[in-house]
Amino acid sequence: MTVEKTDQKSVLLETRGITKEFSGVRVLDDISISIRAGEIMGLIGENGAGKSTLIKIISGIYQPTAGSLQLDGKQVEVPDFITAKRLGIAIVPQEFNLINTLSVYENIYLGNEIRKKSGLLDKNRMREKAAEQLAELKMPIDVNLLISELSVAEKQLVEISKALLLDARILIMDEPTTTLTGHEIVILFTLMRNLKRKGVTLIFVSHKLQEIIAICDRVTVLRDGSLISVDNAADVDEHDIARKMIGRDFQQVFPQKKIRGTDDIILEAEGLSSGKMVKDISFNLRRGEILGFAGLVGAGRTETAEAVMGLRPLEAGKLTYNGKKVAIKNPRDAVRLGIGYLSEDRQGKGIVQNFNIPQNVSLISLKRYLKGVLIDKRAELEKSTQYVKKFNIAAASQKMALRFLSGGNQQKVYLARWVDTDPRILILDEPTRGIDVNAKREIYDFIHSLAASGISCIVISSEMEEVIGLCSRVYVMREGKVTGCLEGKQITEEEIMFHATGIKGQVS
Amino acid sequence: MGIDIKAKTTGFFKNFRFGDHSTGMAFILLFILAVIVGWPNFLQPRNLINILRQISYTGIIGLGMTLIIISGGIDLSVGSMAAFTGGITILFLNLFPGPSHLGVALAAIFAVIFGALCGLFNGILVTKGRIAPFIATLGTMSIFRSLIQYFSGAGNILSLNTVYPEVGAGMVLGLPVPVWAFFIIAALLHVLLNNTRFGRYVCAVGANEQVARYSAVSVTITRMIPYIITGATVGVTALLWSSRLNSINSSDCVYYELDAIAAAVIGGTSMSGGKGTIIGTVLGAIMLGMINNMLVLGGVSSYLQQAAKGMVIIAAVLLQYNKRN
Structure with a gap:
């Protein structure tokens, strides 16, 4: 085989004009990158930038709408994972x-x-070879242990061994450090360098700036499905990359005026702790304000909200509601106090797929529709009709099961359910995830009008512009801790990114 | 949109969707078939009433079972529980000497409460004990059966009360008491399922437990109560069955759980939870009875009756499965 001689080192894998659309929405736009043999290429971008889609196309899980893949200078079809x-x-x-x-x-x-001639499994050989490979990675694990007995880092190692079994030349690692501790990350990086020395080409996907700089030879930045830059890691610093990851123009989708709320504090949390993701969290919420919680995925924002709602046990900390100390042991306590939580997982924790619109709307506030012990279905339907109008929910009939509605309409029904409980505080976790731009704008308007009517809203969002466009104050979290509270002009993408990635606001 | 295209053309069928009424359609088809196969005997009032009486014992339990299955559970212990409850009820009744009507009335209440307590035991194992419903009730199935064998010396427990049989063998307005019990309990549970908060929660928990939990529904209680209700329905069946023969045999009510589950499944209740109706279960139970009756009238060997029942259950589940895809 002749190695293609170019000015650069030899290119192993090349994406040519890769474009991907999901039901008309373009999530990747004309991406052309060359990955050189034996390098570690970093792939970085915000949530929704297209990182996952790109690596899924490279590994055959998705098919590109347009464009092609070149391996060793030859065009290849990758119809599937195998x-x-x-x-x-x-x-x-x-x-x-x-x-x-x-x-x-x-x-x-x-x-x-591996099988013996008889067709039975050759367990001894598999044990030997697996042990050999793990030893070669300088990570001895007893091959007879069950997966359930391993740590997260060890599981990852098994996953890597599995990937390398078929002599992989290109190893793609999707956010491998998310669940690892600092020490484990060091070990992983050593392993990655070993692999590189053995000639394996690595694609390292992450949204953590320091890691990318520390381990990669080159860095590719994606934003909103477009290729922004490819740089040598030595030539850029964290700030450069952060700026490239953000910095888009705002579309005018947010309400013009921001709502500050009043000065009195409706909810104060002091030193909340719950598991690994909520460590000593303190924050306060004013009456009628829209408060943001920013941070990267896995920063502990959802877990904090769930701890407040009584969905996770509090190990330490104090909640003061309207000046009184309160104990919230389960979601019913929270609802009774007037606190609501719109989960980020709409399908898994939000809507009931086979319930119709009225049934979904009244799920929490059902008590109000009782006449004696029976549900007054007419009142239920009337109220639901009001919400359909108010929230502009597009459905052929109220009787339609929710699974037939679009994501945006489902989200509006879900929101209506919480509004129907007459909350004083509403926590909205990724309220616009997976919905179209128009529905997004409508939901921003609802949140705005809720706050204007005196309801305090907490918006948890990984979309920077959402937090910036809606909130008057923003707490930023990183690794289960609050790293800062930004207010007014301090609320910029850079500031948030710095706090979210640990450049600023280190807390010990 | 696009889900009710099938029958949109004619005005009468505008809002008619076959998928919503497949149980009813199957019922009608089966009925016609039974009329033809069993002509003329099938349509005799005595025969029809007999069918209803035969299915009412397991049908009553099937009504409670429907709630359990909708909530995402299952109860395999109902057959053993019925025999156990019936036996203990007779022992209780025998505390009242002579043909005591008071004794019978108290025994009736006792049976329902005792059954409900057995159901509560299942419910606690499933919710507080976090044991898979299948396993927990497989265990209690064995426990209840063993206990009735112990108390009866693996034979009969005889009632000494001569008026007790009036309950199970009695007729009211031309229909046997068990049939009345079946229809009345069906009506009550239908309202419970469709028009109360609890019923709504049962569907929500069965459809998606996480959604229910995140919507401030008490999942533990919502999952436990259907077991208690089913226990109570088992109590009713135990009362009716034991009073009919004025005794309980330790091998009575074997395989009741299968007929109860079958009635629910044939009636369109989804085994994965979240969906089902009481009316469906009523129709399902009657269909099982019609099939048996039809085979008897048609002169088919009684050994093959279970095979026919098995095929109907499989067909019902296949139909459900295809609808979902």
Whole structure:
């Protein structure tokens, strides 16, 4: 095989004009990147920038709408995951695909079992070879242990071994450090350097700036589905990358005037702790304000909201509501006090798919529709009709099961459910995730009018512009801790990004 | 949109969707078939009443079972529980000497409460004990059966009360008491499921437990109560069955759980929870009875009756499965 001689080092994988659309929405636009043999390429961008979509196309999980992939200078078709593996492209997914009840070696060889001539499994050989490979990675794990007995870092290692089994030349790692501790990250980086020395090309996906700078040879920045830059890691610093990741123009989708709320504090949290994701969180919320919680995915914002709602047990901390200390043990306590929480997981924790609109709207406030012990279905339907009008919910009939509605309409029904409880405080977790621009704008307007009517709103969002466009104050979280509270002119994408990634506001 | 295209053309059927009424349609088809196969005997009032009486014992339990299945659970112990409850009820009744009507009245209340307590036990195992419903009730199925065998010396427990059979063998307005019990309980549970807060919560918990939890629904209580209600329906069946023969045998009511579950499933209740109707279960139970009756009238070997029942259950589930895709 002749190696293509170019000015640069040899290119192993090239994406040519990769474009991807999901039902008409363009999520990747004309991406052309060359990845060189034996380098570690960083792929960075905000949530929704298109990182995951791109690596899914490279590893055969998605098919591009336009564009092609070149491997060793030749165009290749990657119709599925298996073909990608055969071509030497392997992916270590963010969520592990390991079977807890099987041992390490059984997982590594799952789907590629070695058999004896008799057709029975050659367990000894698989054990030996798996142990060999793990030793080569300088990570000795007993191959007979069950996956459930391993730490997260060890599981990741098994996942990497599995990926390398078929002589992978390109290893894609999707946010591998999210669940690791500092020490484990150091070990992972050592391993990545070892792999590089062995000639494996790595694509490292992350939204953590320091990590990208620390480990990568080059850095690709994506934003809103477009390729922004490809730089040598040595030539850029964290601030450069942060600026490239953000910095888009705001569309005029946010209400013009911001609502500050009044000065009296309706909810004060002091030193809330719950598990690994909520560590000593303190914040306060004013009456009628829209308060933002910014940060990267996994910063502990959702967990904090769930702790306030009584969905997670509080290990420490104090909640003061309207000047009185309160104990919220379960969501019913929270609802009784007038606190609501719109979950980020609309499908899994929000709507009931096979309930119709009135049934979904009244789920929490059902008590109000009782006549004696029976539900007054007419009153229920009337109220629901009002919400359909107020929130501009598009549905052929009230009787339609929610699964037939679009994401935006489902979200509005879900929002109506909480509004129907007459909350004093409403926590909205990623309120516009997965919905179209028009519905987004409408939801911003609703939140705005809720606040104007005196309801205090907390908006948790990973979309910078949302937090900036809506909120008068913003708490930024990182790794389960509050790293800062920004107010007024301080609320900029850069400031938020700095606090979210740990450049500013280090807390010990 | 696009879901009710099938029958949009004619005015009468404008809002008619076959998928919503498949149980009713199957019922009608089966009825016609039974009329043809069993002509003329099938349509005799005595035969029809007999069918209803036969299915009412497991049908009553099936009504409670429907709630359990909608809530995402299952109860395999109902057959053993019925025999156990019936036996203990007779022992209780025998505390009242002579043909005591008071004794019978108290025994009736006792049976329902005792059954409900057995159901509560299942409910606690499933919710507080966090044991999978299938396993928990498989365990209690064995426990209840063993207890009735112990108390009856693996034989009969006989009632000494001569008026007790009036309950189970009695007729009111031309219909047997068990049939009345079946229809009245069906009406009550239908309202409970469709028109009360609890009923709504049962559907929500069965459809998606997380959604219910995040919507401030007490999942534990919502999952537990259907077991208690089912226990109470088992109590009613135990009362009716034991009074009919004025005794309980330790091997009575075997496989009742299968008929109860089958009635619910044939009636369109989804085994994965969240969906089902009481009316469907009533129709499902009657269909099972019609099939048996039809096979008897048609001269088919009684050994094959269970096979026919099995095929109907499988067909019902297949129909559900296809609808979902």
